[in-house]
Amino acid sequence: MGQQAIAAVINLYAVAIDSHSWDLFDEIFAPDVELDYCHVLRWSDLASFKRDFAEMHEPTRGHQHFLGVPQIVSEGDRAWALTYGRFNLFRESPAAEPFDMSEGGAWYDDELALTDAGWRITRRTARNFWWRGSLPEQGPYPMVVDSFPELARAGEIGFINALRRLGVPATIREPAE
Template sequence: MIEHDKAAIIEVLNLYGFALDAHQWDLFDRVFTDDVTAEFGPAGSAWLGLANFKRSFAEFHESLDSHQHTMMGHLVHVDGDKAHAFSYGNWLLVRDAAEGGPTWQGTGWYDDELVRTDQGWRIRHRVCRLMSWSGNPSVPEPNAEHHPDMKTNVLREHCEAGRVAFLQAIAKS
């Protein structure tokens, strides 16, 4: 059963990138709970509630000409009807009209808390942190609640400070 749960959770994590890049915002309903808390360091903001999160991400990503989000290196810890997942991400943003070049690429990680619902696994709390970036920092320009933050993060430091929920979850098991 746990292996089936892990596969289902990885599917949810990967569906996020597809939904985002395809601008299929209704697919976020298959990824997040209605009461999701989404903290995105690279966006310089956090959102409470799925409707608010979807609206804001649609507004920001529609201002770009293209983007690609790759999820990888998934780690999943299941504990009954709750789970924690950790994954790495690469983000390529393209805005052709950006002065100084059309692309910005970032790398970082996602630290997720998931819950089992009647519809399957959903992310209830997501923390996204930027580890590095290159390219034109004006590509991810401010839009509504998005205030791009190019501050980079060191995973080791977040772990040492107790700010990685996945690490805390596996330490308890």
């Protein structure tokens, strides 16, 4: 049940952000959450994150986030999850100009805690694998932003660090004969 509850918390993020339902972030993140989005945008509390995300996303015409199945390891009342995602963001509709739409692939490296209110993300590191169409000076072609293998080798992916420390979850091991 723990992994299902954790996955539900993580997956609610796409619904919350795409519907601009900023109040749903209260069901996803701890009040004192630490967030690092792409090395540039950082927050250390939920209230400022909600305020700033609303300011950034409300002017857009629409966006859509797709999240993959989170990979989860847990130890007691703590858990780590890695979730791949993809996003499309429309500044104008129809997207007639090259930079009216951005798209990209990303991952979310989350640390969660079991609180009285349920599982909540206490730390999130979001990184882009690639994107295109974000800013005119970046050009129209996809570009790699963060190298997942390099960051994993450098010990900068919390989920992989936890996986190595705690071992492969029993749920994905082959049963013993």
